[in-house]
Amino acid sequence: MSTEEQIRDVLAQHASLAVDATTVSAHDNLYSLGMTSHASVRVMLALEDAFDVEIPDSYLRKETFESVASIGELLRAICPVAS
Amino acid sequence: MTQTLDGAAVPAVDWPADPVEAARRIGAEVAAPTAASVDAESRFPQETVDAMGAAGLLQLLVPPESGGPGGDLRQAMRAVAEIGRHDASAGMILAMHLIQVACLVRHGTSPALRELTAAVGSRPLLLASATTEAGVGGDVRTSMCAVETEGGRFRLSKKAMVISYGEYAHGVLATARRDPDADASDQVFVACLPPGLRLEPIGDWDVLGFRGTRSLGFQLDAEGPADLVFPDPYAVISSHTMLPTAHLLWSSLWSAMAGAAVDRAAAFTRAGARSNPAAAASSTRLAHLVIRQQRLDALVRDAATQYAAVSDDVQATSSVGFTLAMNSLKVAASNEVAEIVTDALRICGMAGYREGGPYSMGRLLRDAQGAALMVSNERILRNNAELLLVHKGLS
Numbered sequence: 509m510s511t512e513e514q515i516r517d518v519l520a521q522h523a524s525l526a527v528d529a530t531t532v533s534a535h536d537n538l539y540s541l542g543m544t545s546h547a548s549v550r551v552m553l554a555l556e557d558a559f560d561v562e563i564p565d566s567y568l569r570k571e572t573f574e575s576v577a578s579i580g581e582l583l584r585a586i587c588p589v590a591s
Numbered sequence: 592m593t594q595t596l597d598g599a600a601v602p603a604v605d606w607p608a609d610p611v612e613a614a615r616r617i618g619a620e621v622a623a624p625t626a627a628s629v630d631a632e633s634r635f636p637q638e639t640v641d642a643m644g645a646a647g648l649l650q651l652l653v654p655p656e657s658g659g660p661g662g663d664l665r666q667a668m669r670a671v672a673e674i675g676r677h678d679a680s681a682g683m684i685l686a687m688h689l690i691q692v693a694c695l696v697r698h699g700t701s702p703a704l705r706e707l708t709a710a711v712g713s714r715p716l717l718l719a720s721a722t723t724e725a726g727v728g729g730d731v732r733t734s735m736c737a738v739e740t741e742g743g744r745f746r747l748s749k750k751a752m753v754i755s756y757g758e759y760a761h762g763v764l765a766t767a768r769r770d771p772d773a774d775a776s777d778q779v780f781v782a783c784l785p786p787g788l789r790l791e792p793i794g795d796w797d798v799l800g801f802r803g804t805r806s807l808g809f810q811l812d813a814e815g816p817a818d819l820v821f822p823d824p825y826a827v828i829s830s831h832t833m834l835p836t837a838h839l840l841w842s843s844l845w846s847a848m849a850g851a852a853v854d855r856a857a858a859f860t861r862a863g864a865r866s867n868p869a870a871a872a873s874s875t876r877l878a879h880l881v882i883r884q885q886r887l888d889a890l891v892r893d894a895a896t897q898y899a900a901v902s903d904d905v906q907a908t909s910s911v912g913f914t915l916a917m918n919s920l921k922v923a924a925s926n927e928v929a930e931i932v933t934d935a936l937r938i939c940g941m942a943g944y945r946e947g948g949p950y951s952m953g954r955l956l957r958d959a960q961g962a963a964l965m966v967s968n969e970r971i972l973r974n975n976a977e978l979l980l981v982h983k984g985l986s
Contacts, residue, residue, distance in 0.1 A: 565982055
């Protein structure tokens with residue numbers, strides 16, 4: 509699975525989106541699609557588990573998790589194997 | 592609505608040289624002598640709100656370019672404390688109004704909202720807020736009602752569980768879903784103003800404390816120009832401005848209420864020392880209590896410093912670490928005020944238990960209980976517990 513597919517998989521399971529996570533475009537705002545701050549914490553935990561990383565505090569802000577693309581940037585920054 | 596936004600009924604204002612000094616004077620001369628009847632009759636503290644309006648305190652946070660005196664949040668915190676130490680309801684009303692003004696000043700960037708900011712800067716208007724809603728279980732970050740926009744106008748119908756001093760406000764800032772198709776958490780903030788605002792009270796306000804805030808439920812129906820909807824999403828307004836401002840102003844009020852209780856316990860102890868100096872000096876209860884009060888003051892001041900350092904940084908204020916800190920402030924300060932007032936009552940004994948008299952602790956004790964309930968501490972702690980699953984550094 510590619511990084512983006514893994515991200516979408518995590519979102520499908522944890523983001524409680526109003527739409528199918530596989531159809532969301534890379535820059536769609538996930539908060540506008542129904543991801544609550546509670547759900548975003550579950551997404552963070554699931555990303556840490558899926559990619560075996562710890563997300564540093566400096567990335568723990570709303571913008572980091574607002575789209576598939578921004579989560580991809582986060583993972584490329586902190587996870588050497590993400591592509 | 593007792594007055595309308597056209598301002599016909601409201602007088603112009605002279606800025607006080609020192610708003611905190613003005614608040615101190617109004618606290619002592621107006622809030623103190625009326626606080627007992629405000630509480631007993633569960634009535635709006637009209638005299639104190641009028642005096643705060645005449646002294647420019649309602650405009651305190653409006654910048655000079657919008658006609659206000661350009662006071663900062665720390666001045667606002669001290670003004671709220673000066674009023675609140677005498678009448679917690681009036682202090683809470685000033686706090687809640689200033690929270691709305693802070694949101695308006697920073698996020699009200701559309702023409703209609705700029706006009707509202709200028710109106711608030713030019714005369715003493717009182718803004719209320721409608722963030723709670725029947726059916727969402729107290730979660731202010733979700734809405735059921737939705738803004739409907741058509742032809743440059745918005746319409747909103749909301750069953751608000753609570754609009755503090757709604758009967759007396761000149762305008763209400765309300766949360767709602769962005770549009771009828773939006774998700775419950777996709778919220779906007781909208782200024783609801785006369786003549787397009789109707790408020791029908793639901794129920795009554797006969798409660799344990801903060802009785803002067805008149806926090807009834809209301810059926811709110813509003814319409815107006817579509818640019819009364821704030822351009823920023825409510826999520827941004829909340830994390831950047833409303834949540835830190837609210838927790839800081841409330842905590843400042845609670846700290847002042849605790850200070851009022853400690854003052855009474857200290858006066859009682861001094862009075863006792865006149866007849867029995869040895870016994871008064873050997874009791875360390877007051878000394879212990881003063882430590883707690885000092886700690887509470889320090890907590891509030893430190894949080895104000897923390898916010899001042901990042902208040903212009905939208906990203907920093909949306910960080911998990913900052914949210915945790917502001918939530919912790921609210922929980923700690925609200926728990927602490929109830930405990931400090933209770934301990935002060937123990938020191939005063941029957942003189943504190945008695946209604947009326949210089950050491951009476953009844954009203955403070957009842958008001959202090961409200962602090963932990965308004966935005967429930969349990970809910971905030973559950974949020975923090977969740978955030979701590981991802982946040983690493985606690986220093």
